[in-house]
Amino acid sequence: MVEFEPACKEVATGTVQSAIEFENGPKLDPIQIVATYDADQWEEFTHEWVHSLKDDYIDVERATGAGDKGIDVAGFCDNDRLAGKWDNYQCKCYQRKPLSFGDVSPEIGKILWYSFSGVYTAPRFCYYISPKGASTTLSLLVNHAPNLKAKVLEEWDKMISGKITDTQRVVLSGDFLRYVEGFDFRIFRVPSTRWTLDQYRTKTLFFNARFGGGLPPRPKPENPPEEVTEDEKTYVDCLLEAYAEHKGVEAVCVSDLPKWRPLNDHLRRSREAFFDAEGLRVFVRDKTEPGTFESLQDEIHGGVVDTSDRPHKDGFERVLAVTDKAQSLALNAHPLNKVALPTARRGVCHQLANDGKLVWKQ
Template sequence: MTASRDADAPSMDGASADFAEIAPPLPSPTMLSPTQVQSGPPIEPLVRIVIYDPAQWETFVDEWVSSLKTKYHKVLRYTGANDRGIDVAGFEDKNYLQGVWDNYQCKHYRDAITPGTAWPEIGKMLWYSFRGEFAPPRAYYFVAPRGTGTTLTQYLTNSPALKAALIEAWPKAVADKITATQLIKLEGKFAEYVDAFDFSIFQPVSPREIIEQHRTTQYFIARFGGGLPPRPVVGAPPSDLAEHESVYVARLLAAYADHTKTEVPGLAALKAWKPLEDHFKRQRECFYHAEALRVFVRDKVEPGTFEGLQDEIYHGVADTADGDHADGFERVKAVTQAAQDVLLDAHPLGGSALVKDKRGICHQLANEDRLKWTK
């Protein structure tokens, strides 16, 4: 008996014999995270930057430039049409363009940078340094979403070949692109200057290098995600009070005095009240936890993020702080308990804030005169 076949099904004869059933993909060996269910799989930074439009690239570069500020005396970005081939400049000293400096040419190109794109930029650097408008930079880096192409990279790693190729291309690819007001011919003193110029200053920078430098900034997590790294264990507070503890400690002592109806002139006096002495030790430990969190996130999230966390805590405890309490000590306990109960799921630091951090932030707010324990 011949097996029946659907009339609409493709024949397996001839060219159709190349068809095959499509098998469903095998299940992932790992569980999906809530974030992946909501947003899909993470996109690598290298993939993200190649789809940036010019405005997004400019913002990314501005963020990345902040990573250079620890490397130089000053980092400046040049704007305007007449930038003379300078984009981002890192200066080693106060002599700026007449001293030791590096140039970062951070153009937004759809494709990897080719020699034809690079020649006019190199030409500007040669011409304007020849005229004495600035000293030649120590290094000149090409920075772009897709980096430099194979041919240009080969030239940039072989300075004699780079010079020879530029000189050959000059009449057609450079002479009329340095300035709109004149044709810059490679002749006379200028030709001698170019011939003696150190072409090894021109160097490629891979997008991966730029991303790794961007990773050290406060903007990386907000731009590329990935979450905060594991938080270090917080050690015990130092035995001696630090200067930045004076305000919140004084306010705690005033709250204890309000509770005991007796003057509490200093920490030594707390030995007369063991529960108060223990309470103070816990509050100080919480304060140092909050301070450790502030320092931990300082270089990892955008400016103002930790202050936003403090605001969340403040608004979560303000009504409790304003309420009626038997004394200042009771107010401290009520407010720190309210802080512990504040939900921070929507805040970017919520997952990193422990109970001690929440309670300690109350004492940071007391330091800033935003919370008071006694009327």
């Protein structure tokens, strides 16, 4: 006897979705994202990563156009460039499958032929970088240089000879054969995709822009020193002018402020906010794309400039109105929204005054 049960059941889940996941769906693993890249996107991704290695190289350049002679991205170790020590990064984009020997063998042939011909010296390392890494067969070959050499020699006529140049088949004989037999095949590498992504995550400014994930926790900002520093002097002088206008006196010095406790406390809080914003600027400098913090300054400036330009009783009242406005701005679309807390936003206003973009006095 056939028995039936309800086809639709409640589906239990062990997780609770965040608001962002509820709206946009679960976050994809970066490996899944790069697997969708076309050749141009993958090459640009690789160039961003190699450019981040500029501390290891004196220069990094990307080959463009036809006739690249087996070079996509070159990292130069010295001023001799292609005649000296350099590393080659060849970008291979095959979305459906890992790299095979057939995919890289013509590129290996180009390195052998053009280094033999004197177009460049053999690179120190030659990396073949793919969204899906190497096939098992290719991985075994590149991790055992004698076997890779034997495979290249065995398959030269069939898989390599006619794919090096458009004008001739490159015959493996004579001096060239002896050159290949003596070549160090340990230079050829096929890094795993996870290793490439880890390098990209730790060494570039672009990881969050490509894959999300946000910024790490921000360190507590430093307290301002006792004495006003040169970096903050311009905006502190602007505040002192605003205080003088507020008190109806010709000038106010920092040493005068203890007799006006509210103003003294305001300067202390303002300096703390300034250093908070400076700490934020330094914090994001090495973690985000260039211009990210400056775009925050521009967004805050756009949000407070109308308040700044309105008539106010005096300069100090203008300061209070502008900084209140800055602290209440909705910056939900800005990537620094979660780390640019109200105190830092207030400090950005003081940075803008320090740069002459906001003026406190009437």
